[in-house]
Amino acid sequence: MLVCRQWRDIARDDYFWKCLCAKKWPSVCKRPPASSMSYHKFFQTFSRLSFKDLEFYIDIWSERRLIFSEAVPGSVLRAGIKSPPSGISDSMKTYLEGPNYKMMMPVEPQFTVPRENPVSVSVLVGRSDSKKVASIVGQALFDYVDWSTFRALAYEFLSLSPNYPFVSGAWVSLLFMAGAGDDTVQVFGVEIDFYDAASSKNDVPWLLDMLDWK
Known part of the structure; x- marks a missing residue:
């Protein structure tokens, strides 16, 4: 997506990270520490937010009927799905085993969503x-x-703090079992993905730190 490419290009510029460091630690930019690390690495290393500080509140509706509602510790989403259930498609297995970082959780008990x-x-x-x-x-x-991968996806732009002059977004995916029925499909997992904006375990907390917190 264009937004992801825009963020990727911005994130490669160390001057951008210098500006973020200047907001958090102004003195660092006046006289940089005797360190070989880039401002990007400096920001990642010393930003305080971590998965253990986070809890995610996930609610899913079919029309106006609540079908899933959980408060999920950040550590659970960080860990991902270690033991996928039997009965998923080969394409889903390949997706889960892929090299890209995936912030996801198993759904227990599983639930169904209507096709229509x-x-x-x-x-x-x-x-x-x-x-x-x-x-x-x-x-x-x-x-x-x-x-092709048995997923349903929802997208929305993130509400970032006005201090950060760029845009980014989040995808939320429902992960389906194989052998869907004519009317419903069975969900075994939920995934939250920020694509290029946060593509590693270290990236996610500092991206979330930029949200418009209330």
Whole structure:
């Protein structure tokens, strides 16, 4: 996506990270520490937010009926799905085993979603260090289904703090079992993905740190 490419290009510029460091630690940019690390690495290393500080609030509706609602510790999403259930497609197995970092969780018990009715998702994230909450997606529709990997995807732009003059977005995916019925499909997992904006375990906390926390 254009947004992801824009973020990727910005993230490669160390001057951008110098500006972020200047907002958090102004003195660092006046007289840089005797270190070989880039400002990007410096920001990642010393930004305080981590997965253990985070809790995600995930609610999924089919039309107006709530079909899934969980408060999920950041450590659970960070760990991903270690033991996929039997009965998933080969393409899903390949996707789960791929090299890219995936922030996802198993759904227990599994639930079904209708093929025809609109399904939407809301994801909030709370942080224990400041007791604040931010939105990742709000009532975003799963309006794209990728049957090649058995996923339904919802997208929304992130609400970033005005201090950060760029745009980025988040995808939320429902992960389907194989052998879907004519009317419903069975969900075994949920994934949150920021693509190029945060493509590693270290990237996600500092991206979330830039949200418009309330």
